[in-house]
């Protein structure tokens with residue numbers, strides 16, 4: 001197996017900087033769109049052989065140094081008592097959201113083997129022939145809670161924050177339940193063969209640092225403590241987290257994911273020896289090649305040759321991104337970072 005990604009995640013020196021992309025399997029690929037004509041996203045996830053095929057698409061097409069299991073952060077929520085759909089161009093919509101503390105009675109304990117056997121089977125299938133490490137993943141409790149309380153995507157996070165402030169005890173109860181569920185889910189993924197795991201706290205950057213410390217951080221500490229015995233690298237990712245980066249680092253994760261709104265050299269200076277992942281703006285992939293090259297070099301120069309850099313975008317690949325540009329970025333990073 002190509003170990004470059006795992007070495008960088010452990011902060012070790014690598015022959016070149018490894019690359020993978022969040023949402024590297026998705027609608028920007030004609031091959032994925034073709035599969036999506038036959039299956040919805042939850043249907044893909046429920047068919048391990050289709051999941052394996054979709055997960056492998058970008059590895060063959062782009063030459064990336066890691067695969068990420070194809071699933072969604074909402075995948076475990078069905079088993080926890082929620083009725084939801086993923087609406088194209090919008091995101092997850094929960095038909096029975098949590099609006100009052102009484103709604104917490106609906107929360108079912110999550111059992112990975114009973115509720116997501118297809119995910120574990122897909123990992124086992126992938127491990128048979130994948131030549132790069134496989135990243136498992138889960139949503140972080142705050143990001144999951146934001147969907148469960150808002151009922152879907154939101155711009156201002158008013159409902160989730162109102163619940164958090166007004167119903168602090170119920171909030172912590174919900175966060176504890178989600179934390180334990182995600183520990184069980186990620187543990188099962190690693191036991192099935194995942195070589196690393198990423199925790200997506202995509203929307204946590206909408207909180208102030210003091211709210212993060214009070215309402216989220218203890219749960220993230222518990223989450224990463226619960227993963228610490230697994231022996232695989234853990235990646236802790238969020239967007240718009242410049243003000244939270246050190247709090248997130250203290251909460252846990254061997255690697256900190258940095259989005260494109262945080263200057264990479266600043267993140268490097270703040271985080272010390274902790275390995276980092278990021279942080280090209282996904283929109284740059286729509287630019288003419290000389291601009292893409294300039295921006296990729298900017299990230300590499302901000303890293304200044306230090307070990308423990310995993311090249312990625314600041315957030316997921318957007319639909320409509322030219323596949324050819326993504327391929328060129330992988331080759332360019334590999335070539336420019338040879339040592």
Ligand SMILES: Cc1c2[nH]c(c1CCC(=O)O)Cc1[nH]c(c(CCC(=O)O)c1C)Cc1[nH]c(c(CCC(=O)O)c1C)Cc1[nH]c(c(C)c1CCC(=O)O)C2
Pocket residue numbers: 021022023024025026027036041068069070071072073074086087088089090091092137200202315316
């Ligand atoms: C917030 C979040 C979600 N899902 C996820 C997050 C955290 C990462 C992030 O911050 O982007 C995580 C996720 N979702 C998906 C993956 C697959 C692995 C990969 O990165 O390649 C991963 C890691 C598949 C997917 N999940 C989804 C798609 C869209 C494509 C489709 O409908 O086929 C994919 C490839 C649907 C989804 N699911 C979600 C959203 C916002 C959307 C997009 C809705 C849209 O724009 O149509 C919730």
